[in-house]
Amino acid sequence: MAVEHGNGDHAEYDVVVVGSGAAGMTAALAAAHQGLQVVVLEKAGKFGGSTARSGGGVWIPNNEVLCAAGQAAGEDTQANDGGSSRLPRARLQQHRHGLDEPDTPDQARTYLEAIVGDVVPAELRETFLDRGPEVVAFVQRRTPLRFQWVPHYSDYHPEAPGGRAAGRSVEPVPFDGRLLGDDLAALEPPYSAAPLGVPITQADYRWLSLLARHPRGALRLLTLAGRWLTGRLTGRRLLSMGQALAAGLRTGLRDAGVPxxxxxxxxxxxxxxxxxxxxxxxxxxxxxxxxxxxxxxxxxxxxxxxxxxxxxxxxxxxxxxxxxxxxxxxxxxxxxxxxxxxxxxxxxWGPTIPLTGGPWFALAERSRPGCLMVDARGERFVNESAPYVEAVHAMYGPGDGPGEHIPTWLVFDQRYRNRYMFTGLGPRQPLPGRWFKAGVAAKARTLHALAERIGVPTDALEHTVARFNGFARTGIDEDFGRGNSAYDHYYGDPRNKPNPSLGPLDKPPFYAVRIVPGDLGxxxxxxxxxxxxxxxxxxxxxxxxxxxxxxxxxxxxxxxxxxxxxxxxxxxxxxxxxxxxxxxxxxxxxx
CATH class of the missing domain: 3.50.50.60 (FAD/NAD(P)-binding domain)
Structure with a gap:
């Protein structure tokens, strides 16, 4: 069944769903499989909404995918269909990965209570945790979607009670867009084209961005090349991340007869x-x-x-x-x-670079060694590697007035530029000239000159960088604890010593890129x-x-x-x- 336009065949339904992102399509799919007549209304000319533009990650603790990967024991530790207990299997997998014991519902409950607190009613948190695994199982049964664990993509607060450095996130396995048929043309595009033009997963992105620094980057590139070649030879239209999630849910709706x-x-x-x-x-x-x-x-x-x-x-x-x-x-x-x-x-929220072609959500760029963030005073004010919501909360600062640390600049040196991907640009690739003309970026041979170009006090920026470089040498950020959290290390550089998240800024020229309080929604x-x-x-x-x-x-x-x-x-x-x-x-x- 193709995506419907204009007036449908029916003016009356059991359920009307407004919106075709993950929430709306899951609701419609579940209602249809309960025997209800459903229609989904989408304001845009394409379906998928922000889900299709996203990384496609799904954080639902103790789901069956995590259990199968050995990352969770789940509620049910009795014999599964194969006659074996989930818990021993999970412990075996944990042993292979060299990780701690599998997650449990109690640990996830402790974690959300610790980080969310009473801002949200406890019954909502409890319901989410209790029913979440059921939803993952339902989607995998009722759509062609399959999920996989994102290895070691840490919880954003892994040191909090119940937090997990190994992570609780799953993502779609690359999905063949041909299953959507003609509806593939109506899929909302991603917010940014994939690097190298090949659909990549979140797990791919971590290592691909370290292509010039780590052997796993080159191996991941070969994997992507194989994926691309296989797709070409078989005619598959491979989708990943949010594209895969939205396409898989839409395929499930089509198969269930939901317009x-x-x-x-x-x-x-x-x-x-x-x-x-x-x-x-x-x-x-x-x-x-x-x-x-x-x-x-x-x-x-x-x-x-x-x-x-x-x-x-x-x-x-x-x-x-x-x-x-x-x-x-x-x-x-x-x-x-x-x-x-x-x-x-x-x-x-997320620290975002307002590029001339549209905003870039700076997920990894802040965590690489050899960069720091400063405000209009030329001073650091946050652990740059902090979870993106917390980083923007710090940009705004306390109170209700205008943001205390905005404008904000991400400052880095040529060594950083030589080593790491940046907003999809390869290592050593020059920043586009239009960024400099638009005032998004600045470049100078000295920190003094860079400070003048971005309008921050010269002495302050030089002092900030000198102090930060001292932390980089010792591996201990005495001001903001950058690199103390396992989350900080996920997008760090494992070959950078003594701290994967800290590196000096001492190789000219120096760069500054504007950072604004962007968001995913x-x-x-x-x-x-x-x-x-x-x-x-x-x-x-x-x-x-x-x-x-x-x-x-x-x-x-x-x-x-x-x-x-x-x-x-x-x-x-x-x-x-x-x-x-x-x-x-x-x-x-x-x-």
Whole structure:
């Protein structure tokens, strides 16, 4: 079944889902497999939303993929279908990897409680952890998607109680886009083209970016070459990361007979006697929802008015890598019905380079030895390798006023440039001249001259670099502890001694690249209960209305548990919305 455009065959459904990212497609898939008639409405002309533009990681502890990789024991340690216990197998795999004991639900629970705290109701955290493994199993059964552990991609706070340096993230195995048929042309493109033009996984990216420094980089390049050649010879259209995740979910929807209607924005919600009963879309068309509506249309990162109202300056819509259709329509629709919202001041932040061709989310660039970040005073203010949400929180600093450490610059030397990939550019490859003309980058033979070009005090920058170079020699960052966390090392350089995250800046010329508070999307949204039902300020339920993904307030609160902690909860609460709707259908009542 191809993606539908215009008016569908039906004006009435059991469930109407608004949004075609991971949350919306998981909700629709689960509802369809419960026997419900579902339609997915997508505002944009392509499906997949921010999910398709993302790294595609899924953070759901103790799922079956982690258990199979020996990274988790799971709840069920009884005999599996093969007659053996999961726990001994997991311990065997852990022994092979030289890691600690497998993860357990209690450890994951301790971790989220430690890093999220009471910002989010405990029942939401508990529900996510309890039901999450079920969602991974469901998706692997009901779609062609297969997931794999991302080796050693650490939790973002591995030293916190319950944290894991080995990580809890899984990602899609490269997916053959031919399975989508004609719908492949309607897939939202990634926010940035893959380096070397070959689809790469998150695990590939780590080593590929160390191509000039580590043998595993060259080996990974050979793997990618083999993947490309195999695809060419077999005619496969290999997709990875968020592209693979969105394509796999869409294939599952097609196989389940669920239509996805593009160019169908949410204009308004229909209510009867206080209950949401449908959606108004383009041209005033009304699609009735017998059981309810699931809002999964992303956040408000592309809405200038909402960002200015709820978030701190400097802020804007041009620094996000979220999908262009994410203008907060679903959140606004919920607010009109009296819904409560939370976390509207926050986002899935990340230090971002505002390149002339669009923003670059600086995931690895900050962690390589030989770079540091300074503010307008020419001083460091954060561990540059910190998790990206925490790094931008530091850029803004405490309080409600304008960001304390913005403008921000990433400063590095020629040795850094010779060794590492940078925004997809290969080692030694010159930075484009247009960056310098646009004021995104600066270059000088001395730190004194560089400071003048970026407008920071010359003495301060020279002192900052000299002090940092001393830390690089000893391997101990006395100011901000860079390199103390296992997470810091994931994108570090294992051949750099004594600390994979610290290296001196002493080889001219020197560079500075502007850093802004970019994001993957906003965190704030409609308040929900463990069934993903939307709540009012008094805690009462808006009957017939559900929310998931970035349309709902993040279950991670103001922090970020690990790679994929956006998409993992999005899928889980989309699934739970469908489960509750199906339960309503079975009982014939409202719960």
């Amino acid at each position: 996805v209607r593009l160019n169908s924005p949410l204009v308004d919600l229909v209510t009867e006697d206080g209950r949401v009963t449908g959606v108004v879309t383009t041209g005033g068309e009304v699609l009735h929802a017998r059981l309810g509506v699931v809002l999964a249309a992303g956040g408000f990162e592309r809405n200038e008015e909402m960002r200015t109202k709820y978030q701190r300056q400097p802020i804007g819509t041009e620094w996000t890598v979220g999908a262009r259709a994410n203008t907060g329509d679903a959140i606004v629709a919920g607010l009109k019905l009296g819904a409560a919202v939370d976390l509207m001041d926050d986002a899935w 906003t965190k704030g949204g409609l308040r929900i209960d463990p069934h993903a039902r939307v709540l009012r300020e008094d805690g009462s339920v808006i009957e017939g209305l559900y929310a998931a993904g970035n349309t709902s307030a993040a279950v991670m609160g103001h922090t970020y548990a690990g790679p994929g902690a956006t998409i993992g909860p999005a899928m889980v609460f989309g699934y739970l919305a469908a489960a509750h709707l199906a339960a309503q259908n079975r009982t014939g009542g409202r719960r």
